[in-house]
Amino acid sequence: MLRVKLPYTAFLTQRETDPLCLLGNSSERGTLFAAAFDIESLTIRGQPSPVLEEVAANWRSGAHFDVSTDSTLVYAKGSISNKLFELEWVDRKGNRELLLPADRYRSFKLSPDGHSLAYGLHDGEQADIWIYDIERGVPTKLTFDPANDYGPVWSPSGESIVFGSNRDGNRNLYWKRADGSSEAQRLTDSQNIQALYSWHPDGRHLAIYELASNEQGADLRVVNLEWDDRSGWKAVETTDFQATRFGEYTVNFSPDGRWLAYASNDSGQSQIFVRAFPGGGGKKQISIEALAQPRQSGRRLIRS
Secondary structure (H helix, E strand, O other): OOOOOOOOOEEEEOOOOOOOEEEEEEOOOOEEEEEEEEOOOOEEEEEEEEEEOOEOEEOOOEEOEEEOOOOOEEEEEOOOOOOOEEEEEEOOOOOEEEEEEEEOEEEEEEOOOOOEEEEEEEOOOOEEEEEEEOOOOEEEEOOOOOOOEEEEEEOOOOOEEEEEEEEEOEEEEEEEEOOOOOOOEEOOOOOOEEEEEEEOOOOOEEEEEEEOOOOOOEEEEEEEEEEEOOOEEEEEEEEEEEOOOOOEEEEEEOOOOOEEEEEEOOOOOOEEEEEEOOOOOOOEEOOOOOOOOOEEEOOOEEEO
16 A cells, blocks of 8 residues: 655635635644645645644544634644544634544544534544534534444535445445434445545535555545435445556545545655546646645645
């Protein structure tokens, strides 16, 4: 399996009044950086500037943070060596507020309306998905299977959660209503390890990472969906988006659904690239240093 030496994350954020910005985190220092990003030329303007210290990270999932549509940031406080993390809010001025106390948190995602947080939590024996109601301060356990559940991602409406699990042997994808009113349903059936990163804003596509059993490299794929939150979700086809002999990982849709940002080590280092979705045109490298994982949220790009 191809691995990067250090974990990084990239994320594209947007506010209508702000320029596009690339945010990222270096796991060596646990520092989050930001740089202006031009969506037309797909280039970074100026040098990255540090905006936040002590952001937890690891090589599997990169830096642990997420950003709401109003550019409020939530992150896990820690470093590469910490096993327990705090989750904190941080506003655009760098002011911090504790959201959840130290625990074994895994990857997490803010709901589309910013009122809830879906996250993985390991209790020492297994990992489950939880939903935290931010306004009421109430956590609710969503999954109860004795297997490991991980990587929750919200549907565009915020009514469903797709997550990864090994409950049927292979690490594939499952979905469940966010209010817990349905049982978890299997979405994909693959012999390969799969992890979900992003849900297209039209609700019809999932961007995933898939690692073949021969461990020749990780590929990026798109799961095409039918139905909806009310009737349930069904995967009808899974297609390659970026599949090479190198490692590609951490793919994320832009808020308008026209772009996919992802990381690849085809140059010998982990770099961030952008490609049009659903297709057309070649890839464009946008990182200026060795990086690893991109996320997008509009006119800003956050990398770590």
